[in-house]
Each structure stands twice: as structure tokens, then as C-alpha cells.
Amino acid sequence: MRPRSRDLGRPPLPQLRRYAVDPSLPQRYRPVGFALADTGLLYSLAHRPRYLELFLELYGETVTVAEAVADEIRAVARVPQLDRPHRNLVLMGSCADRLVVKLNSGAITVAGPPEDSDDLRATVMRQLREHDRAAAEWRGEAWNLIDASRAKRHNGEIESILVAVGVIKSGGTALLLTNDGGASRVAWQHEVSAQNLRHVLAELACADPELDEGDLLVAFEEMTAHFGTLPEGAGPADSSAFRCRARADKCHTCDPLANQVLQR
Numbered sequence: 001m002r003p004r005s006r007d008l009g010r011p012p013l014p015q016l017r018r019y020a021v022d023p024s025l026p027q028r029y030r031p032v033g034f035a036l037a038d039t040g041l042l043y044s045l046a047h048r049p050r051y052l053e054l055f056l057e058l059y060g061e062t063v064t065v066a067e068a069v070a071d072e073i074r075a076v077a078r079v080p081q082l083d084r085p086h087r088n089l090v091l092m093g094s095c096a097d098r099l100v101v102k103l104n105s106g107a108i109t110v111a112g113p114p115e116d117s118d119d120l121r122a123t124v125m126r127q128l129r130e131h132d133r134a135a136a137e138w139r140g141e142a143w144n145l146i147d148a149s150r151a152k153r154h155n156g157e158i159e160s161i162l163v164a165v166g167v168i169k170s171g172g173t174a175l176l177l178t179n180d181g182g183a184s185r186v187a188w189q190h191e192v193s194a195q196n197l198r199h200v201l202a203e204l205a206c207a208d209p210e211l212d213e214g215d216l217l218v219a220f221e222e223m224t225a226h227f228g229t230l231p232e233g234a235g236p237a238d239s240s241a242f243r244c245r246a247r248a249d250k251c252h253t254c255d256p257l258a259n260q261v262l263q264r
């Protein structure tokens with residue numbers, strides 16, 4: 001496939017990079033208009049509620065989900081407690097319950113994709129499927145185009161990308177928060193930067209010097225053991241991924257741009 005990203009102004013991604021990281025984004029949290037979180041990333045955070053709270057505190061009112069993501073979460077939360085064990089929804093169900101509280105309180109807001117985004121929706125879906133196929137081939141597995149569950153699973157990611165593209169087109173700033181490598185690569189093709197749980201926890205480390213990098217690494221591993229597993233090579237090698245290099249409250253290494261502003 002010819003890399004489309006060239007037409008859209010971003011350099012094509014290396015074929016082997018499983019997660020598209022925007023090199024211009026610093027470790028330290030930089031305010032953004034809309035942080036579009038997908039289902040996997042939210043479930044992984046909700047699995048350790050303390051970190052869900054810290055995340056919502058840091059991102060404030062920018063935490064947004066696409067309608068399809070809110071629908072997925074609410075559908076899981078509606079499964080009665082008694083039915084959860086045999087549907088393998090015990091863990092996911094309790095995470096969904098916690099997230100529904102945040103949706104209901106408005107701590108997480110919901111946004112619909114822009115009108116007339118049907119063409120873009122079809123393009124994004126095709127690109128996500130192409131990514132699935134490439135990933136399956138890479139793993140040496142068979143891949144079936146008419147895999148309905150797989151297609152349905154992408155709805156949240158597709159809508160999140162559509163909302164982010166819409167915000168950016170109208171002059172705002174948006175970020176996709178996902179642990180899914182395919183979604184990050186497709187978002188990149190549409191000039192939307194993606195960050196994953198590893199980045200979010202590193203931002204928390206910069207925001208709160210009390211957080212211990214070892215604890216953050218353990219939390220990261222627990223949170224991604226069941227949901228939102230990162231692609232190979234995208235996770236933290238060790239706890240230094242969650243280390244803030246700030247000295248005297250100045251996070252120079254964590255955000256070079258903040259450094260420039262401070263010097264002015």
C-alpha cells in the first residue's frame with residue numbers, strides 16, 4: 001500500500017513500528033482540547049481506580065469519549081452481576097461500572113462524530129482492517145475479512161479518530177488515548193497524535209513527585225494484564241519510563257518547550 005500519510009503532511013511511519021508515537025510530544029502533560037480515550041485504555045485505568053482518579057484530575061474536563069465508546073461501556077455495565085461470571089465479564093464489568101459513574105457525573109464527556117463523516121469513516125475502517133491483516137500475517141495467522149466481531153470491535157476506535165479529526169479540522173487540539181497500535185498508526189495517517197497508558201502514567205509521575213516509579217511500573221503491568229495490552233516493544237523496559245527528571249520544580253528534560261518558556 002502506498003503511504004497516504006505523505007499526502008496528508010506527516011512522514012510515513014516505519015513499517016515495523018507497532019505503535020505510532022509523536023516525537024514532538026514531551027513526557028510532561030501538555031494541555032489539549034480533547035483527549036479522546038478509547039475503551040481499552042479506560043478499562044485498564046479503571047482496573048486500578050486510584051490511577052483513574054489521578055488521570056481524570058490531570059486531564060480535567062478534556063477527557064472525552066466517542067458515542068460508540070460510551071455505548072460499549074454502558075452495554076457491559078448493563079450485564080447483570082449474576083450473568084457476568086459465565087460471560088467472562090467479571091473484571092470488565094466492574095471496570096465498566098466505575099466508568100459509567102464517571103460518564104453519568106460528566107467527569108468523562110461524550111462527543112459524536114461530525115456530520116457527513118461517512119467517507120472518512122469508511123476510510124478509517126478500511127485502514128484499521130488493513131492493519132489487522134498485516135498484523136495477522138506478521139504473526140503467521142489466517143485472517144478473515146468477514147470477521148464481524150473484529151469489525152464491531154473497531155467502532156470505538158473509528159469514532160474516536162473521527163471526533164479527533166473533526167476537532168483538529170475546526171482549529172482545536174485533540175489527542176487519541178489508546179493502547180491499540182493499529183489505531184495509533186491509523187490516527188497518525190490522519191494527523192492525530194496518539195498516546196497510551198505508558199505515556200499517561202509518565203505524565204502522572206511529572207504531575208505528582210510523590211508517585212514512585214516502581215509502583216507505577218507494577219500498576220502498569222497489572223492494568224495491562226487483562227485489558228489494553230500494548231504492542232510488542234511499545235511498553236516500558238523498566239521503571240525509568242515513569243521517572244520525572246524535574247529539579248526544583250522545573251521539568252526541563254520532561255518538557256523542553258516548557259523550559260524555553262521558563263527562560264524567557
Ligand SMILES: [Zn+2]
Pocket residue numbers: 027028205206207243244245246251254255
Ligand atoms: Zn517531569
